[in-house]
Amino acid sequence: xxxxxxxxxxxxxxxxxxxxxxxxxxxxxxxxxxxxxxxxxxxxxxxxxxxxxxxxxxxxxxxxxxxxxxxxxxxxxxxxxxxxxxxxxxxxxxx
Amino acid sequence: xxxxxxxxxxxxxxxxxxxxxxxxxxxxxxxxxxxxxxxxxxxxxxxxxxxxxxxxxxxxxxxxxxxxxxxxxxxxxxxxxxxxxxxxxxxxxxxxxxxxxxxxxxxxxxxxxxxxxxxxxxxxxxxxxxxxxxxxxxxxxxxxxxxxxxxxxxxxxxxxxxxxxxxxxxxxxxxxxxxxxxxxxxxxxxxxxxxxxxxxxxxxxxxxxxxxxxxxxxxxxxxxxxxxxxxxxxxxxxxxxxxxxxxxxxxxxxxxxxxxxxxxxxxxxxxxxxxxxxxxxxxxxxxxxxxxxxxxxxxxxxxxxxxxxxxxxxxxxxxxxxxxxxxxxxxxxxxxxxxxxxxxxxxxxxxxxxxxxxxxxxxxxxxxxxxxxxxxxxxxxxxxxxxxxxxxxxxxxxxxxxxxxxxxxxxxxxxxxxxxxxxxxxxxxxxxxxxxxxxxxxxxxxxxxxxxxxxxxxxxxxxxxxxxxxxxxxxxxxxxxxxxxxxxxx
Numbered sequence: 001x002x003x004x005x006x007x008x009x010x011x012x013x014x015x016x017x018x019x020x021x022x023x024x025x026x027x028x029x030x031x032x033x034x035x036x037x038x039x040x041x042x043x044x045x046x047x048x049x050x051x052x053x054x055x056x057x058x059x060x061x062x063x064x065x066x067x068x069x070x071x072x073x074x075x076x077x078x079x080x081x082x083x084x085x086x087x088x089x090x091x092x093x094x095x
Numbered sequence: 096x097x098x099x100x101x102x103x104x105x106x107x108x109x110x111x112x113x114x115x116x117x118x119x120x121x122x123x124x125x126x127x128x129x130x131x132x133x134x135x136x137x138x139x140x141x142x143x144x145x146x147x148x149x150x151x152x153x154x155x156x157x158x159x160x161x162x163x164x165x166x167x168x169x170x171x172x173x174x175x176x177x178x179x180x181x182x183x184x185x186x187x188x189x190x191x192x193x194x195x196x197x198x199x200x201x202x203x204x205x206x207x208x209x210x211x212x213x214x215x216x217x218x219x220x221x222x223x224x225x226x227x228x229x230x231x232x233x234x235x236x237x238x239x240x241x242x243x244x245x246x247x248x249x250x251x252x253x254x255x256x257x258x259x260x261x262x263x264x265x266x267x268x269x270x271x272x273x274x275x276x277x278x279x280x281x282x283x284x285x286x287x288x289x290x291x292x293x294x295x296x297x298x299x300x301x302x303x304x305x306x307x308x309x310x311x312x313x314x315x316x317x318x319x320x321x322x323x324x325x326x327x328x329x330x331x332x333x334x335x336x337x338x339x340x341x342x343x344x345x346x347x348x349x350x351x352x353x354x355x356x357x358x359x360x361x362x363x364x365x366x367x368x369x370x371x372x373x374x375x376x377x378x379x380x381x382x383x384x385x386x387x388x389x390x391x392x393x394x395x396x397x398x399x400x401x402x403x404x405x406x407x408x409x410x411x412x413x414x415x416x417x418x419x420x421x422x423x424x425x426x427x428x429x430x431x432x433x434x435x436x437x438x439x440x441x442x443x444x445x446x447x448x449x450x451x452x453x454x455x456x457x458x459x460x461x462x463x464x465x466x467x468x469x470x471x472x473x474x475x476x477x478x479x480x481x482x483x484x485x486x487x488x489x490x491x492x493x494x495x496x497x498x499x500x501x502x503x504x505x506x507x508x509x510x511x512x513x514x515x516x517x518x519x520x521x522x523x524x525x526x527x528x529x530x531x532x533x534x535x536x537x538x539x540x541x542x543x544x545x546x547x548x549x550x551x552x553x554x555x556x557x558x559x560x561x562x563x564x565x566x567x568x569x570x571x572x573x574x575x576x577x578x579x580x581x582x583x584x585x
Contacts, residue, residue, distance in 0.1 A: 008455070015413060015458040016420075017451055018443040030452055031459065033514050038402040038460075041472045044479060051474035052481065061333035075180075075197035081427030088423050093434055 003031050098123035099260035103317045106263060107165050117157065117168030120263075121150035121212055124170050128214070128261045134242055134582055136234045137256040139175045140183050141215040146170065149212050156210075166324065167210040172262035174253050175216040176223055177308070178297035179203055182213070186299050187231035188221045190419050190426045190445035200297020201332065202266065202308055202325045209324055214262050218252030221447045222416065223273055223301045225249050226519035229510045230449045237506070238280060239580035240545055244503040247277030247519075253311045254281040258580050264312040264321055268298055270305045271404050272498075272523025275535035278311055279498035279548025282537045282578065284565070285311045286318045287523075289556045290530035291336035293322075294329030302411035303334075305404075305527040313575065315536065315566040319343035322558065338556070346559030347566040352386035354564060357491035361397035362522055367500045374539035374547045375497055381571055382495075387564075392491065396483045396525060399476050404524035405517060406460050406473035412450075413457025419445065452513060477528050484529045488554040493564050496522050498535040498548035522550060532558050536565045537574040546578070 008028055012019050019027060070076075073086055082089040098120055101109070109115040125143045132138060150170075156162040173179060176186045178196035180203070185191045199207070206213075220230040228236045228251025236251045238244040239259040246255035250267030254277035257265050267274040269287035278285025286309045293308045300306060310321035323344065328337040358379065363372060379389055421427035421441030428440035446454070460469035487494060500521060509516045526533040531552055538549040549568075553561040 003459075011455055011458050011462060014462065015454050016417075016439045016442050017446075017454065018439055023448075027452065027455060030513050031456060034405065034456055034517075035459075035469075037514055037517075038406055038469060040402045041399055041406065041476050042468065044399045044403075044472070044476045046472065046475035046479055049475045049478045049482075051471060052477035053474065063330060070197075072197055075195070076423075079194055079197075079424035081421055081425070090422060090437065091432065091434055 099127045102313045103263050117154040118150045121146050131259045135255050135259050136236050137252040138215045139218050146212050146214050153210050162210055170212045170214045172214050172217050172256045172265035174250050174267050176299040186222050187219045189232045201294035201329045220249035221450050223249040224449050224453055226516050238503045241583045244505050247280035249273040251277045254278050257283045257311050264317050267311045268308050270301050271527050272520045274309045275523050276499050278535045280503040282546030284318050286534045289532045291334050292326050294332040294335045296331035300415040302408040315569050319562050346562045348563050349567050351567045354387040355491045356387050356389045357392040357494045359394035360391050362496035370541040371497050371547050378538040378549050394483050396480045400525035401521050403473040403476040406469050409453045409457035410461050410470050413454045480528045492560050494552040496550045498550040502541050502545035534561050534565050540578050
């Protein structure tokens with residue numbers, strides 16, 4: 001499968017990434033190389049085989065819904081790029 | 096006595112016999128960090144002064160009888176994608192350059208409960224994506240056996256720090272070979288446990304269905320000791336398995352008589368360097384001499400496994416790394432007006448090229464129109480890989496392969512060609528796809544003196560089998576008595 005420039009830009013947008021003009025050409029070549037290589041999976045004898053979803057056979061893992069209070073707000077907020085009082089600060093969302 | 100050359104079990108004996116104190120040991124390691132770190136560059140955040148203070152504290156508590164336990168005061172190094180409360184966890188990324196975790200990973204709780212001493216956070220490929228540690232945002236770690244070559248990756252800092260005696264042992268993580276391959280390149284022992292044996296809580300996620308934390312050590316006995324510490328069920332990781340605790344030390348019997356070893360012929364083919372093959376063949380002869388039965392077999396998946404791995408790992412990474420948006424933690428761009436600008440510009444400026452490449456590939460294989468051809472197909476191949484291994488383990492106890500097709504390569508020779516870099520993982524990825532345990536043990540050096548690793552693969556939760564097989568070989572071959580890194584600048 002040939003990856004077009006438009007497709008690459010569409011994928012980058014989905015992934016919330018900007019690509020610089022000089023990055024686009026390199027990424028196109030690399031993506032194409034890797035996909036050509038990855039195409040080998042289409043030749044694998046997997047008819048009638050189910051998909052592996054997750055590594056364990058366990059399906060749902062339940063536990064009691066108990067409230068555990070995490071009190072170290074300061075440690076959490078020290079990683080905030082911008083904060084005001086005890087809140088994470090972001091630009092205005094509702095115009 | 097050169098303290099830093101001792102293994103952890105040797106240090107334990109010296110402590111017990113009161114020939115050494117905890118402070119002596121930590122000081123010796125701190126001195127060695129000062130001596131070698133300028134050449135090796137294994138640490139992102141070394142913790143030296145505080146480590147000495149900790150050592151003095153722990154020594155006092157041991158002397159007063161407040162602390163008991165045979166690992167009290169033993170130093171350790173930690174890969175920088177394991178959350179350590181109050182100490183930076185950067186994942187070798189600009190994105191997390193200043194991130195300080197508000198909590199400890201479960202394995203850190205266990206390590207701290209033993210009163211071990213953290214000597215620092217170790218370098219890695221950014222978000223564990225790479226096979227050479229060259230994709231670290233901060234620095235390139237060098238292989239102590241030849242400073243012009245890579246230490247392997249992604250746990251390259253951990254393997255290089257153990258090999259250069261800057262830490263007695265270290266924690267790594269392995270998604271497609273990231274413990275085993277650097278251990279092979281650096282001439283140390285690396286164990287990737289069965290998926291679910293060690294809690295992943297607090298390990299920054301790369302590919303959640305493949306990631307596993309494990310030990311990188313000087314010898315197999317130390318690997319068993321450290322696995323004893325970190326393994327076990329954890330409510331905080333729903334994929335961790337609730338099974339009875341095993342004492343892995345007891346598995347080291349030093350006897351492989353009757354052990355059935357399979358040699359999957361697909362892993363001894365053209366792509367494997369002849370010198371690597373030669374050393375593997377010598378190891379195979381050793382096993383025969385020790386009474387194991389060795390037989391060629393076939394794992395008809397080798398061609399598909401690497402492609403399957405990169406599809407699944409990148410798909411999961413594209414989802415896992417979605418959390419880095421510049422809001423609650425991590426890098427935030429200076430250049431924004433809207434919320435969308437924060438997301439997009441922070442990610443574009445905060446992630447390095449290999450991480451972006453994998454996010455794009457992962458988004459592509461999950462996107463409408465390509466999902467069936469790539470992701471769904473890969474998940475089916477994953478079932479095939481498991482079935483092939485199941486078949487092999489009906490006949491054999493252990494599968495033996497090279498850990499890597501080559502020895503450590505020169506810095507800069509592969510970093511611009513991602514596909515070539517991916518090929519470094521060809522012998523290790525299928526173990527993660529099937530969730531099996533695998534260990535890399537040194538089995539010799541090539542004509543230039545660079546270490547070669549042998550991989551032993553076991554069935555699910557058969558850590559005891561592969562540890563014993565590795566231990567028995569190690570006792571016979573005695574790699575550490577014959578070879579030592581010389582910090583060559585060729």
